[in-house]
Amino acid sequence: MTSALSLTADTRTTSSDDADVLAAVSGDEHAFDRLYTGYVPALYRYLRARSATPEDAADLTQVVFLNAFRKLGSYRTNASGFAPWLFGIARNAANDAYRRSKTPALSWDIVPDAFMPHATGQTPEAAALAAEAVARVRTAVTALDRDKQELLALRFAAGLTSAQIATVVGKREAAVKKQLWRLVQQLKKDFEDEPLS
C-alpha cells in the first residue's frame, strides 16, 4: 500500500543514497549534487517549519548541506539510511538556531495565502473551506508542545517514515508511531464539534 503520507513523493531510496554517498566521497562530483537535489525540498520544508523566516530556512538549509558534505565520510551505511543522518544534522542545526534566537519552535507563517490548497476545478467556496481547515490545524498545532510539533514537522514537512523519525529523535519506532497516531487523534478530537471540511 502506498503511504498517503509520503509527502515528498520520495524518489530517493536507501540504496541510491548509499551509492551516491560512496560515489561522493570517492570523487564523483555529481553524486552529492544528486543527494542535494533529492533532499533539498524536504529539508527546506522541515527547516522552514522551524525557522522564523524563509531566509533563515534557506540559510540553515545551506549550512546543513555544507555540514553534511564535510561530514560525509562519517556516514555509516545501515538499515535506516541516509535520510535520518541528514535530518539529524538538520535537527541539531535547527536546535542551535532556536537557542540563539528563541524564536518559536514552529513557524506558522509557512504557507502564504497563494499556496493554500486550490485544486484544479476547485470552487472558490471549496478553496476557502480548505484554507480555513489549514488555518485551524495550524492553530491547533501551535498549541502543542515543542517535541510534538517537531514530530509533526519531521512527518509532514520532511516526509520521513516513523522508522526514520525514530532514528532522528532517538526513540523506538513503535513509540514514534504511537505518538504520531495519538497526535492525529488528538487533533481529530479537537475538531470533533466542528469537523474540518
Next chain:
Amino acid sequence: MNPFHNPLASPRDIDTEPAFDPIVNALQTAFHAPVPTMRFNPLAAAPDVGPSRAVRPWKPVVAFGVVAALVLAAITVPLISDGGAQPASAQEILAKVAAGSRQPYHVLTAGGRGDYTWEMESWYANSLTVRMEERDYVNGQLTSTFGVVRDGTEFWMYNIDKTGVWVTHATNQGSEPVPGLGPDPFLGVSSAAEATSLLLSYSPCVPVTRGPDAKVDGRDAYVVVEGPWSPGCIDPRVSGAPAAPGRLVFWLDKATFVILQEQVQDASGAPVDQGGYFREVRTLDVGPVDPSVFHYTPPAGVKVKEVGGTAP
C-alpha cells in the same frame, strides 16, 4: 472519555493513514511550504547564522567530524596567526601533512568515555592503498564495526551492526578524494588524515602555532598548538562548531604524522578535565604493511551493493 485509552481506538500505523483524512490533508498542506531555488556550492562559505549559544562539553571526536572543512581554502589561505614562536614552521608541517609525505604505518587507537569505547585501526601504504576499521563497544561488548578498504581503484565499505552486514563495493572510484573533505577522509581517527583535518580546522578565530619538538614513547614528535579561540570571534564557515575552552595541543609523529597524543589545556597550559573522555595510541608500527590487509572479501552470503564506475 480519554480518547487515548479507548480500547476500540487501537493505534494504527500512521505511515498508512488514509489520504482522504481531512486532518492529515490539512497537516500536509500546512507543512508544504514552497521551496526556493537553491544551489549547492561545496566551497562556499556557510551563511552566517550567528554564534551558537549551546553549552556543550568539549568533545574532540565531534570536532574531528566538523573540521574536515574547506581544505583547499585552508591550504591556500595563510590564516595561521603569529600567536606563537614559529608560525612558519606550523605552516610547514601543515603542508607536509597535506602533501601526504609520510611513511607507511599501522596504528591502533582507542578512546571513549564511560560505558562507550571505541577502537580505530588504520593501515596506510600510500594515498591510494589504505584501510580503516572502527569498532564500537558498549560495556565492553562489540556493537558495530565499520570499515573502508581502498586498494587502487577497488573500494570497499562495510558496516556490521545489529541491523545486519552491509557491504558496498566500487570499482574505478576512490582514486581521488573529493575536494572539501580533505585527503583520505576514511583513514580515521589517529591517522595522518585526521591530523590533516585537525590542522586544517583552524579558522580566523583559532591560531595554530608550533611548539618545541618533543618525544612521545620514544618517537620524535612535532608539537602543534591550536587555540585559544578568540573571544567573541565568529567563524561563519563552521556554524555551530564548539569553541575550545582553552587550547588543543597535538603531538604528531614526525615520520607518519599520526597523532600520538592530544591534550586540552587551559590558558595557563594546565590540562583540562574532559569528563572522563580518553584517547590513546596503543600500537604504532612504522614500515611496510602486509599487502593482504588491503584485500577485502565479503562474508559468505552477504549481498554486496555494487556501485558502477561512473555514477549515472
